Amino acid sequence: MKARAVAPISPPDDPLSDDGLERLFSSLNEAPGILAAVSGGPDSMALMQSLARWASLGRRPPIHVATVDHGLRPEAADEAAFVAREAALLSLPHRTLAWSGQKPVSGIQEAAREARYRLLVEHAREAAASHLVTAHTLDDQAETVMMRLSRGSGLSGLAGMRRGTDRQGIRHVRPFLGLPKSHLLDHCRQQGWRFVSDPSNADERYARVRWRRLMPLLAAEGLTAERLARLAERAAQADEALDIKAWEAFDRGEPSLEAGTLSFPAQILTDEPFDIALRVLELALTQAGLDLDNSRLRRLEACTERLRQAAGAREALSLTIAGAHLRLTQAGRVYLGPEPPRHRGR
Template identity: 85%
Template sequence: MAPSSPPDDPLSDEGLERLFSSLNQASGIVAAVSGGPDSMALMHGLARWSSIERRPPVHVATVDHGLRPEAAEEAAFVAREAASLGLPHRTLVWTGNKPATGIQEAAREARYGLLVEHAREAGASHLVTAHTLDDQAETVMIRLSRGSGLAGLAGMRRETDRRGIRHVRPLLGVPKSCLLDRCREQGWRSVTDPSNADERYARVRWRRLMPLLAAEGLTAERLARLAERIAQADEALDLKAREALERSEPHREAGTLSFQGQIFTEEPFDIALRVLELALAQAGMDLENSRLHRLEVCTERLRQAAGAGEALSLTIAGAHLRLTSSGRVSVGPEPPRQRGR
């Protein structure tokens, strides 16, 4: 029997019910477990939650990025710990050449790609990771330092879609210290990833700064609450942008979207900016690597041209934007470039 816990303990039986409530309707759950204390606490919590009553099946997965010789043994350690809890385990290996730069970003993309594919193979609809309140606070500061807009400053979302698999971060409101304490109290073993102390990585450098920010009142809790408020504002603005686009007489045909350009002069700048993003997305453009500044510049140019009744032609994110002098905007794929032009 699990020891008694205070009522507000997120890892008590009642707390686990709240943390994992959105997982009850899953067809299956893949838990990403690296072997660190956060993910080990997540695995133990899921095992306890599953034992209380009938739950969706839980599958544990560890990604070996092939970047450190210790990674294979760490994955084997997680496999043994998962087996002791009665949970199936799979090691997912990132093979192939690794980039010389941007390795953390590339490893992240590879990790989620492997986890999503494994979820599909396992018949699981949900992927869970052990991101904590501290991770959220670090994410907000990293994105703030890079000039992110509201969507970026909203931080990590509790739930998001990854190519049809629901990615859930149930521990996003739980302080890391709470998980470390529980690991110590329960004797849950874990491993230490040396890259978590490598100051070549921005997240590690920000982690060292967080105590100084907290001393000035900018605690992880306040940063996480800020992210929640920004997420609420971001969601409201997105809704207003969708409504504005639908009012602008949109016409969709063969990968091209057209609509009335007066939307760029009638709506506040941020709504107009989001309308442009929506139009690009609905026309099938990949906005993954589009810079906010570039979108802002394009929005301002469209506002000025529409206000003056002028025609305009420009490209962004592989799309061709055309504003006619009559005020109609069309968004479609950028035509192939011709040599010598």
């Protein structure tokens, strides 16, 4: 059923005007189906209302709405029911997705994030939706960059959230990533769109909330959300360029994969600049099915440096990282495979 048209009040140059929505959602036109993640806050309610308006302007893919109830707050069930009622007014099908089971004592936000996307991706598949849409904003991007900077992230981490990324075959897009949160809040108030306030957004036990409180102080010194987001864009561009060069170097080495062990000439690591060599090693790990998370960047850097030094000296070397065993022969070839099981003494 087609979503009910919402009369626009925005000026023509507003990103949430009819013309602005066409630009914001242009990547969704060819999608077989769309799943919008809506929590009930002003950002996500603006997303749902904007998608409904966009759908009323032409022939669009079917739009589904989902709210994740993490089971961490008693109010969450009522908030999900609120979203369901608002979605029904727009003739949009809604589903509440519950995160059940025991919750971790520490790292709850990261665990909740992983559970949220797992549930959303599963539901997207059930709904025959190819695209997952979330309402991340410019402010969210700035906070993400600062959090990753504080953890010593590399270039990939400083690129922040991408406008489009793949999640197990589902395309995750963030059309509001260039919009300030204040613009969406003002728009909700002007249009009379109802929303709820999540008290956890003011809970300073969470790192993102603490960074959010610091952002006005940083902005007063010139480090605004817009400049942090621009830093992320530049980092993403540089990251993409380095990835391309790393792929080219990796392919030139004509890597071989036999019986679960990948091998390539160590000369790739010594001939290329350090950052390209680092990415070649990361790429080799991925190609061998041994994925490496961002928290192990320092370990990967140390391994790359040791391999480069040993290869330059024509020495053999054996080391492990992230469940992988790396072996460099004196002949100058790197062999990479799963780490063998460790045998403990009686």
